[in-house]
Amino acid sequence: MDRVATSKFLSYVLRHHPAAIGITLDEAGWVAVDALLDALRAHGRPLEREQLEEIVRTSDKQRFALEHGRIRAHQGHSVAVDLALSPREPPLTLFHGTVARFLDSIRREGLRRGARTHVHLSADFVTAQSVGARRGAAVVLVVDAASMHREGHDFSVTENGVWLVEAVPARFISFP
Numbered sequence: 001m002d003r004v005a006t007s008k009f010l011s012y013v014l015r016h017h018p019a020a021i022g023i024t025l026d027e028a029g030w031v032a033v034d035a036l037l038d039a040l041r042a043h044g045r046p047l048e049r050e051q052l053e054e055i056v057r058t059s060d061k062q063r064f065a066l067e068h069g070r071i072r073a074h075q076g077h078s079v080a081v082d083l084a085l086s087p088r089e090p091p092l093t094l095f096h097g098t099v100a101r102f103l104d105s106i107r108r109e110g111l112r113r114g115a116r117t118h119v120h121l122s123a124d125f126v127t128a129q130s131v132g133a134r135r136g137a138a139v140v141l142v143v144d145a146a147s148m149h150r151e152g153h154d155f156s157v158t159e160n161g162v163w164l165v166e167a168v169p170a171r172f173i174s175f176p
């Protein structure tokens, strides 16, 4: 498996389906690197420790944290984890990249977390554009994070710079 495919598989296991290789994550999403490497080997996907470290180091979005012999995904989980991030005051505006076919629904319901634990927002337009472009021609929505925060919505930011919030009601969204 090449590095990107391995990284995707690690994202899958550490965010969505640890049971796929028979591991469990602790409440904050961590698993011991030794346990992960053993489980990968036992499931026919052997990975050397150095390869794992290289994937973590070179991940374009810095998707993983590796410390004290443990690893976790920084964000993107659908399994229930408490990342234990502190609430933070967001920038005045945040951005969300999506595609045109979702807009009617987003106008009605706002942004929903769907399968994940949070809605993901970007601090800059260009990052949001690339998130949207995973699904087609990107449409970037502008979120009035300052007003949301003033009205009591909790924001947090992952170590790799992704802003998380439980939901974004439609009234805080500017549509292009």
Ligand code: HQG
Residues within 6 Å of the ligand: 011, 061, 063, 076, 097, 098, 099, 102, 105, 106, 109, 110, 111, 112, 113, 114, 115, 116, 119, 120, 131, 132, 135, 162
């Ligand atoms: C859309 C990647 C209809 C939402 C990225 C998105 C990110 C709605 C899709 C991370 C909706 C969910 C997450 C509503 C939201 N009606 N559609 N009410 N509310 N949507 O993948 O933000 O490469 O769960 O616009 O960089 O696209 O994996 O979320 O299109 O940080 O590390 O429903 O994944 O990171 O899709 O992406 P996702 P996302 P990685």
